[in-house]
Amino acid sequence: MDQHAADRARRELLAEPREILLAVRRRLPHARRLIEDLYRLGAYLDAPLDRFPEPAGGRDMGTDQHSRPFPRIKLRSIMRVRFAPSPTGALHVGGARAALYNWLLAHGPGEEGDDTPGTFVLRIEDTDRERSTEENVAQILDALEWLGLQWDEGPISQLGNTPRHQQALQQLLDDGFAYHCNANADDVKAYKEKHGAERGFRGEPDADGAVRLHVPDEGRTSFEDAIRGETSFPNASMDDPVIARADGSVLYNFAVAIDDLDAKITHVVRGEDHLSNTPKQLLVFEALGETPPKYAHLPLLHGPDGKKLSKRHGAASVQELRDAGYLPEAVNNYIALLGTGFAADEEFFTMAQMAELFRLERVSKSPAVFDEQKLRHMNGRYLRELSLDELTERLEKFTGKSGLRGAVEISREKIQTLADFWPLAGFLVDGPVDDPKAFQKVIGAEGGVQTLTAAREALAATDPFTVENIEASLRELVESSGLKPGQVFQPVRVAIAGTTISPGIFESVALLGKDRTLSLVDDALIKAV
RNA sequence: GCCCCCAUGGUCUAGUGGUUAGGACGCCUGCCUUUCACGCAGGAGAUCGCCGGUUCGAGCCCGGCUGGGGGUACCA
Numbered sequence: 001m002d003q004h005a006a007d008r009a010r011r012e013l014l015a016e017p018r019e020i021l022l023a024v025r026r027r028l029p030h031a032r033r034l035i036e037d038l039y040r041l042g043a044y045l046d047a048p049l050d051r052f053p054e055p056a057g058g059r060d061m062g063t064d065q066h067s068r069p070f071p072r073i074k075l076r077s078i079m080r081v082r083f084a085p086s087p088t089g090a091l092h093v094g095g096a097r098a099a100l101y102n103w104l105l106a107h108g109p110g111e112e113g114d115d116t117p118g119t120f121v122l123r124i125e126d127t128d129r130e131r132s133t134e135e136n137v138a139q140i141l142d143a144l145e146w147l148g149l150q151w152d153e154g155p156i157s158q159l160g161n162t163p164r165h166q167q168a169l170q171q172l173l174d175d176g177f178a179y180h181c182n183a184n185a186d187d188v189k190a191y192k193e194k195h196g197a198e199r200g201f202r203g204e205p206d207a208d209g210a211v212r213l214h215v216p217d218e219g220r221t222s223f224e225d226a227i228r229g230e231t232s233f234p235n236a237s238m239d240d241p242v243i244a245r246a247d248g249s250v251l252y253n254f255a256v257a258i259d260d261l262d263a264k265i266t267h268v269v270r271g272e273d274h275l276s277n278t279p280k281q282l283l284v285f286e287a288l289g290e291t292p293p294k295y296a297h298l299p300l301l302h303g304p305d306g307k308k309l310s311k312r313h314g315a316a317s318v319q320e321l322r323d324a325g326y327l328p329e330a331v332n333n334y335i336a337l338l339g340t341g342f343a344a345d346e347e348f349f350t351m352a353q354m355a356e357l358f359r360l361e362r363v364s365k366s367p368a369v370f371d372e373q374k375l376r377h378m379n380g381r382y383l384r385e386l387s388l389d390e391l392t393e394r395l396e397k398f399t400g401k402s403g404l405r406g407a408v409e410i411s412r413e414k415i416q417t418l419a420d421f422w423p424l425a426g427f428l429v430d431g432p433v434d435d436p437k438a439f440q441k442v443i444g445a446e447g448g449v450q451t452l453t454a455a456r457e458a459l460a461a462t463d464p465f466t467v468e469n470i471e472a473s474l475r476e477l478v479e480s481s482g483l484k485p486g487q488v489f490q491p492v493r494v495a496i497a498g499t500t501i502s503p504g505i506f507e508s509v510a511l512l513g514k515d516r517t518l519s520l521v522d523d524a525l526i527k528a529v
Numbered sequence: 530g531c532c533c534c535c536a537u538g539g540u541c542u543a544g545u546g547g548u549u550a551g552g553a554c555g556c557c558u559g560c561c562u563u564u565c566a567c568g569c570a571g572g573a574g575a576u577c578g579c580c581g582g583u584u585c586g587a588g589c590c591c592g593g594c595u596g597g598g599g600g601u602a603c604c605a
Contacts, residue, residue, distance in 0.1 A: 086605040197531045210603050245603045276600040341542045345552045374554040414566040489563035
């Protein structure tokens with residue numbers, strides 16, 4: 001008998017036991033559930049009567065203890081969710097939304113009104129040693145902290161679970177659910193050319209090589225997606241996935257299943273790009289004889305071009321949003337809206353409100369386009385709701401300057417992001433900006449110098465130098481000169497700010513004080529001549 | 530190619546058999562006004578992707594089509 005025939009004979013011999021084992025494994029979760037239920041029933045029967053009070057309204061049948069309604073048994077009523085980013089780049093808004101939704105779930109009312117607090121686990125998916133970096137891990141943690149999405153457990157490094165992965169891998173190998181295979185990409189391609197494109201790759205077992213998971217040739221692998229409902233994939237079209245490299249290091253689809261299992265994750269909520277990975281992971285659970293978590297696949301976030309949001313769509317990472325001057329509370333609120341509505345006619349919600357109102361089943365199935373303009377709008381509203389002290393603190397942190405309180409007070413109505421502040425009000429601290437065009441257009445205009453000179457006199461005579469008095473003085477000048485308000489105010493504005501954009505002119509002048517204002521006006525007058 | 534998912538104004542959403550299809554962003558007009566904003570009052574913009582079916586009646590249910598998206602790695 002040649003080697004090939006021997007292999008085939010061996011395979012055929014193993015096929016039946018494997019099928020039997022699989023069948024048993026498939027029923028194992030049920031068996032487990034049954035055993036746990038029975039255990040709980042025992043606990044229930046032994047428990048004091050008041051532990052499971054009669055349902056409100058009472059029962060209409062039976063009075064003896066044994067006919068009491070069976071207690072609702074929910075093995076997984078306490079939500080354990082996770083966010084598992086791979087550190088191959090910064091945290092982008094799609095990932096941030098996934099993290100947020102998981103956080104909301106952990107802090108929400110739970111399933112069926114069970115208000116036991118859930119647990120939000122953070123795991124770093126770093127099995128890709130080529131692309132994962134420490135810097136990216138640090139960036140992701142930093143971004144999550146900034147957003148206030150505090151995790152309850154972790155961060156768990158997937159790489160740290162290597163022994164357990166090896167053990168589970170060996171188990172699948174021993175039980176015949178996985179096999180070593182030396183087939184490479186060309187072999188897979190050749191296989192499909194021979195068997196048809198709809199036929200998934202099935203390898204020939206080798207003594208060594210990468211490890212592939214056996215996928216059944218028939219039937220479908222299906223699951224109930226919390227957002228999409230019944231979702232199923234034909235097994236025949238699936239390739240036998242490689243779950244470990246030839247050197248023994250495990251791959252994503254295997255590691256996630258093991259880690260979700262070990263962390264007792266109840267709900268896997270992740271992006272739709274993982275939808276077609278789910279059956280592979282389900283097959284791992286099945287081969288292990290374990291009950292898989294529930295899955296929910298979030299619609300993707302798209303850029304304006306309708307493609308999956310990525311770096312090239314501009315401010316796509318959380319860090320970039322922070323640098324663009326957005327508030328974490330606004331980012332959370334806006335991002336949450338990309339995929340679900342919390343109420344028919346309201347869009348502003350606190351984290352607590354969102355956690356209370358969020359329902360996985362209500363998440364949209366279709367992708368959403370990230371619209372920075374709307375984020376800006378929401379950010380502006382959040383900004384204006386901050387107290388003056390709070391906003392000042394954030395702006396001082398953002399700009400790295402201090403003593404900004406007065407400037408913040410008179411600018412807050414005019415900015416939508418923290419980044420808008422300095423260009424508008426920086427002159428109040430650092431002096432006028434250089435804008436020759438504005439200077440020429442306003443002060444260099446016909447009569448500009450005369451008006452500014454008159455304004456200087458009016459301001460010099462103003463005492464005390466308050467907003468009200470300054471306004472009165474300048475308006476008086478408008479009256480007496482017969483000029484339009486703008487013709488008087490704009491030269492003053494350009495003199496003190498260097499440009500035509502500034503907070504309210506009277507407020508700005510008052511904040512600068514008389515000496516500083518007059519000196520700035522003098523500078524402008526000199527420059528104009 | 531193959532597998533899977535999706536489809537309400539430009540954008541995000543509400544609406545699950547009977548509504549003038551609601552709200553928000555953006556856009557336009559007016560008011561306010563010292564620039565820019567904010568705020569206020571209005572307005573334009575949707576044959577609910579298309580075709581067929583079920584029903585007295587469909588954005589909502591069913592089928593097909595079209596379009597879009599995701600996956601198809603010894604990445605995650």
